[in-house]
Amino acid sequence: MIARRTAGATRFTAARRRISVGVMLRYVLRRMISLGLSLLVASALIFSVVELVPGDPASFMLGTGAQPETVAALRQQMGLDQPLPLRYAAWVGALLQGDLGQSFTYKTPIGGMILERMQVSLPLALMALTLAAAIAFPVGIYAAARRGKAGDAAVMGGTQLGIALPNFWFAMLLVLLFAVKLRWLPAGGFPGWSQPDAALRSLILPAVALALPQAAILARVLRSALIETQGQDYIRTARAKGLTAGQTLRRHALRNALIPVLTIMGMQFSFLLAGAIIIENVFYLPGLGRLIFQAISQRDLIVVQSAVLVLVAAVIAVTFLVDLAYAAVDPRLRNR
Amino acid sequence: MIDLRDLSVTIRGTQVLRDVDLRLHPGSITGLVGESGSGKSMTALAIMGLLPHRAQIGGQVMLDGQNLLTMSEPALCKIRGRRIGMIFQEPMTALNPLMTIGDQVAEVLRIHHGMDRTAALARARERLDRVGLPDPRFPLTLYPHELSGGQRQRVAIALAIAERPDLLIADEPTTALDVTTQAQILDLLAGLVREEGMALLLITHDLAVVAGLADRVAVMKAGEIVEEGPTETLFRTRSHPYTHQLFAASRHAPSRHAPATGSPLLRIRDAVREYRLPGGDRLRAVDGVSLTIGRGESVGLVGESGCGKSTLTRAILGLDPLQGGTIALDGRQVMAGRRMPRDLRARMQVVFQDPFGSFDPRWRVARLVAEPFHLTDRPAGWRDRVGAALSEVGLHPDDADRYIHEFSGGQRQRIAIARALIIRPDLIVLDEAVSALDVRVRAQVLDLLAGLRRSHGLSYLFISHDLSVVRGITDRVLVMQKGRIVEDGAAEQVIDTPSAPYTRRLVAAMPRIPTDWVA
Incomplete structure (x- = not known):
């Protein structure tokens, strides 16, 4: 009787350990997914806020006296003339490959x-x-x-x-x-x-x-x-x-x-x-x-x-x- | 031997203990009974030297010719846990949640003897075995949250007796436990006293508990011991009027009219309630329950914690959805959440156990009592209705302007009943509604409930773990075990001649005063 109960208890403990490893793995996986989702939401939010901020990088770089054509050319060169969703996709796509982009000002990664x-x-x-x-x-x-x-x-x-x-x-x-x-x-x-x-x-x-x-x-x-x-x-x-x-x-x-x-x-x-x-x-x-x-x-x-x-x-x-x-x-x- | 002589304690001008004399003998059990606030726990804390800092203490607590009251704090630290151990009421919170049970027991040995951890753990193993938590089912590495309430109380006992103290103080050690667990813990305590020769001071409000266990009993009222003597003599003579009152109240059963034979009011068919556990398993907390409560009928639902009675209650009240079966009130289906019509909700009310936690402390009583009116829209004369409801439960209509902290536990429970009554429901669910009350107050509240049922034709679903109370107030009793109803019958029949094995176990574990003592 006692022996049987002991065996049962050991089985019970082992089962609980197994469950806890499974639970742990699932927990980490769930956290990774939510981490990825949080980053995606954050990226969209950051991108739109930065877009909403007044001030065009190209005209800023060229100064106040610059010709509109020059500004337009620079905007094109910088990719700023592309539609928003495309630019967002390009940014996130590059991020996924580990490329954070190039600074407009310093031209460095x-x-x-x-x-x-x-x-x-x-x-x-x-x-x-x-x-x-x-x-x-x-x-x-x-x-x-x-x-x-x-x-x-x-x-x-x-x-x-x-x-x-x-x-x-x-x-x-x-x-x-x-x-x-x-x-x-x-x-x-x-x-x-x-x-x-x-x-x-x-x-x-x-x-x-x-x-x-x-x-x-x-x-x-x-x-x-x-x-x-x-x-x-x-x-x-x-x-x-x-x-x-x-x-x-x-x-x-x-x-x-x-x-x-x-x-x-x-x-x-x-x-x-x-x-x-x-x-x-x-x-x-x-x-x-x-x-x-x-x-x-x-x-x-x-x-x-x-x-x-x-x-x-x-x-x-x-x-x-x-x-x-x-x-x-x-x-x-x-x-x- | 511990000897209390003229022990008096005053806290902020209020005398909480007055000339308490008590002798605690080795190998014997002394019961200290009384109502809440009578000074039972204060007596224990005074012996331990753990009274609040502001307390003024007079008299003596003698241990081997030394007065503990004049001892320095470092010297007291060597007495506590070594010569005097103590266990408390609430096992769920009495242990450090972040420490293994082995380390918590071993800590006592380590601080008193400077034992190293391995040696202390070996001794802790021995002591845990002794209190009924044997290896390997209960390894030292368990944490408190992995144990049930009864098992945690065993750990608390193991650490209180780790040093084989001369005196063990147990302050309401089984009040928070189920009857069967209570019986086991009391057995364990009695065995320890017998085998290890310690003195036990058993503090409880429950006369039946001391009747079966204590060698001597002291009855305490308002800080004084009013009567003390050998258990049987004291129970038979009850020479002090207060002792007499306590006895009468603990055995009180309100007068009941003949069981109603009205049409069915609440009808539950094959109710199933499941929970998903972490790890994906399912727990069937309510497993195919069917029951009927007639109009004007009072039905008891008893069972131990975890049997599913609270889960079933939540489903009846329409707070949780069922996974199978139906619940109908007067032919209309009860559903969880917003789908349940307000007028149907208004026909059921609930009174919970905790008279302190179930009210918003910032609201006046008028607003608290009138709260259920959000289900029916507040009638024009709502303030008069509040006053009338308060009168019905034995309070004054002017109490409506006071706050809840101004009332005692029993009065608060009356307010909870007034709140349930105010929209004139058909069914009141009383979820352990008198379990936290002292016997005399409990007797009054039970009378009140019986009277209201008569005058309003109410039905009650009376949920309790206390079979003796259920027997007094209900017509019919349902016994629940592991999510199923295992017995259903007239209250007297179920409790006096139980048929299901589980009910028999419950009834056998119920502490009681021998009938010839009270004849």
């Missing part, structure tokens, strides 16, 4: 331009986010542990300041102190990764300037998530086991509070990737944000289109990673 800018933007975003998390975790945990006491109030006030301060102003203060006065770090510019040491040093101040408000937001989210988690029944169970308040917080509350924190971090990373434009300008960094900004002002529409699409792809990829992180944190999400 856009893929290479974006790649070059990514070498600044990606490390910068990663550094800023790591720094933000490194500040936010101890601060958020401290505030949650001292909920309602002076330490908590001080931290909450500080984070509000951190969110309210304009980061470009903070960036300039950093430059004045660390670059101008102390001369520890460069005030701006980017020497390229051929000199890894100098490259890294030039990213430190911008990363700090970017990280501060993000750290403040993250610390607040972590604090409130921790406080909510600490009201749960299993925290009471942990206390009844004989864990101290501190052990309970570290061993039980923290991991349970991670889900909202991960959500915010995913959003912050996407923002940092392209939203660092003001900081890039303050520090003269050749990042992705500046590339897009310049392309817009030069009516280099094809660059705008392709760069924005790459960003959308990055955001979708980050969201996917965050979902995987949820599953890593929470076993209940693994079989969905």
Whole structure:
């Protein structure tokens, strides 16, 4: 009887494992399809918005005094005289073959331009986010542990300041102190990764300037998530086991509070990737944000289109990673 | 031995415990009974040293000659989980959802003895085996969500007894569980006390539970122990008037008029309701159910959680579609969603279990009670109708201007009944409607329901896991198991002489006070 039940249980467990592998595969497949669809919708949206923006690239390139015939000839050369659907199809067709097109202004492949800018933007975003998390975790945990006491109030006030301060102003203060006065770090510019040491040093101040408000937001989210988690029944169970308040917080509350924190971090990373434009300008960094900004002002529409699409792809990829992180944190999400 | 002497607790000026004296002996079970808010859980938390920070505490909690109340927090951490273990009411949320059950049990051993993980896990395995979660069916690597409520309560017990404590406090350990699971958990607790010689403080509102288990019983009211003694003596004498009242209320059955013989009102034929599970399998939650409820009839539907009673209820109310069969109310077909006509919907109303979760806290009672009027268009004198409905359920018409948080659990359930009554339905579905109420309040609400049924000719579908309540208020009982009706008969007959094996199991698991004790 017992033996039979055991065999049944083993079969049951094996069956469940098999199902979970099948479910996982189907999940990934479903995500890939939805990722592809999202990109398609995004491409159509980006294309139409860029088309709606006033300003003809050809007349912009030739200046205000150009003859209409010259402009028309350039438009034809650039393919701008073709009907919209055809141009959209041509763009997407090229994208599918990995060709992001050629810049109108610089006549260079856009893929290479974006790649070059990514070498600044990606490390910068990663550094800023790591720094933000490194500040936010101890601060958020401290505030949650001292909920309602002076330490908590001080931290909450500080984070509000951190969110309210304009980061470009903070960036300039950093430059004045660390670059101008102390001369520890460069005030701006980017020497390229051929000199890894100098490259890294030039990213430190911008990363700090970017990280501060993000750290403040993250610390607040972590604090409130921790406080909510600490009201749960299993925290009471942990206390009844004989864990101290501190052990309970570290061993039980923290991991349970991670889900909202991960959500915010995913959003912050996407923002940092392209939203660092003001900081890039303050520090003269050749990042992705500046590339897009310049392309817009030069009516280099094809660059705008392709760069924005790459960003959308990055955001979708980050969201996917965050979902995987949820599953890593929470076993209940693994079989969905 | 644990000895409470003159234990008093005051929180924000309110005295919640007053001079509580209680002795807990090794190898013996003490039942602590009382209504919600009487101070049962506060007593437990005071012993554990886990009262809210603002609490002012007086008296003594003595463990081996040491007063726990004057002990430092680090010293208390060495007592909790090692000398005193505790389990709580809600097994579904009592375990950390992100930690395996093995690690959660092992953690107790690791923090108290600095045991390494492998050794602690080996001991955890032993303890899980002891509480009835044997290897290999229940590997240490399971997570709480992979277990049922009863199994999770076993894990909670395993971690509370991991250190073989001197005292185990069980605060309503089976209130959230089905009767058969409850019987198993109570058996387990009694066995642990016998074999490991620990003292057990069993906190419950259910007199029948302590009757079958406790050596001694203490009755608590408004922060005081009003009566204490050996179980049988206390149950036989009931010398304190409050004990007497609790007894009367727990056995209360409202007077019922003869079963109605009206024409059929609700007719269900071969109803099938299926769910698609993740992974593509189908679960047939309701499997070919047929039943009839006559006009003016009160029908009970009992079964354990997961048997399909809630799913069936949702289909009856027209909230979910059926995959087969039909449901008809007074000859008109019930359909899910928008296809169901409003005037048909208006003829059925529902009262749910949770008196705290089923109202919008920002609405006044008038608006809450008048809500069903969206099905019939609000009549001109709707405010008078609200007042009348409130009077009918024993509240004052002026209560219409108050908010829901100003009412007690029992009053809220009365408001829920007023809300169901206001559009004068033919059928009211009572989904565990009295399960969350204290015995005395429950007795009053049952009387109210019986009276309303008489005066309005209402039909009830009374869904409950509690057979004794069902027996008191319904004419006929249906027993549901795995999506099917396995027994259908007069209430007394089904419960006193059950014929289906499943019903027999349910009835056998039902805790009860021996009849000669209450004679």
